[in-house]
Amino acid sequence: MRLGVLDVGSNTVHLLVVDAHRGAHPTPMTSEKTVLRLAERIDAHGGRLSEDDAAELVRTVADAQESAIAAGCEELMAFATSAIREADNAGEVLGRVTAETGIELEVLPGEDEARFTFLAARRWYGWSAGNLLVLDIGGGSLELAMGIDEQPDLAVSLPLGAGRMARTMLHDPPRQDEVKKLREWLQGQLAPTAKQFRKLSRPDRAVASSKTFRSLARLTGAAPASAGPRVPRTLTETGLRQLISFITRMSSQDLATLDGVSAARAHQLVGGALVAEATMKALGLKELDICPWALREGVILRRLDHTNGDSHTAIQDRAALRLAGPEDGTGRWTEHGARWER
16 A cells, blocks of 8 residues: 655655555655744744744645645655644644645654654564664654563653754854853753663664764765665764764854755754764763664554555545545545554
8 A cells, every 4th residue: 555654843844655565664655855944933933833834834734745645645644743742833733734734733742753763663673673772863852762572661752852952052053162061961951861761671772763863874984875775874972973073163054065964954963963972972872773764664664553454444444535526626635544543
C-alpha cells in the first residue's frame, strides 16, 4: 500500500510518501519539504501563530494533501510536533486546518516522538543491537529513549532543540562567551535526565537520528547522502568537538555553503552541535551510529503494525482520501486517513 506521512515541524513541513506493507521495510517514493519556520513565527507574535501564518500553514497542508493524492496515497497520516504543541492558539489553528482541508493534525506529545523514533531505530538495527539508546535533535526539542524491546523503558523529551537554541541563546555568528555559557547551561539542563538514564543498564548501542545529527556526521567525514542509507555512518565525540571549534566562528550564510548543510537549517547547526555535544558528554558517549530512520518512519511502522496482514485496511473501508462530491464544489478531498493507533 502507498502511505503518506505529513510532519509539521518547527522548521519545515515535510511530506514523505512510501510504499509499504506489514513485514516489509517502507520504500521511499517521493519527498517534499516546505520551509515555514513555524517556531520563529510563533515567537515573533508572542507565542501565537498570526492569521497570515495560520493561512500559510493551511495552504501548505492543502498542497501536501494534493501531492499525496497525486502520488496515489491510500492514506495520509498527519502530525505536528513542538512548535504547534507550544502555540497558545494551537486549538484554533488546528481547527482551521481541519475545516479548510479535512486534515486533522495529530499533535504528538514529546514522549511519543521519542517512542516512535525509538521504534524506527529498533527496526533498523534489529534485536542484535541489544539495549538500544536513541537520540534525536529536532528544531524545538531533544528526544531520548532507551530499552531492550520495541517499546523503550524510558522515553524523554526536553525543550533543547537546535532551532530553539539558535533563537534564544546564540547570535549569528555566535560569540565565544555565548558558546561557553550555553555549554554550561546545557550541562545543568541535561543532568537530571542523564541521571535517569544512568540508572538503567548501559546501552549496547547508541544511535542518533534526525537531520541535525546527519549533517554533523557528514561534516566530520561520514559518507554523503548519495552513498545510500545502508552505508554505516558515525559521529564521534572527538570529531564533534573539533567541528564545533570550526563552525562556531562562522555565520549561517557561510555554513550553508558546506557539504551536507542546507540553507534552511544552517542557522541552527551550531545550536544543534552544542546540544549533541552536551548530550553525549552527559551520557558518557564516545560515538554514535547514525540511523537513517527517525520519527516519520516510526509513525509509518506503527501504522503498518495495525493492518490485518494484507493490503486491505480499515481506512480503505472508509474510502480514505475520497474526492468531494459535486455538491461541494471546492474540488477538495473531504476525508483524511485515520490517525494511527498507539
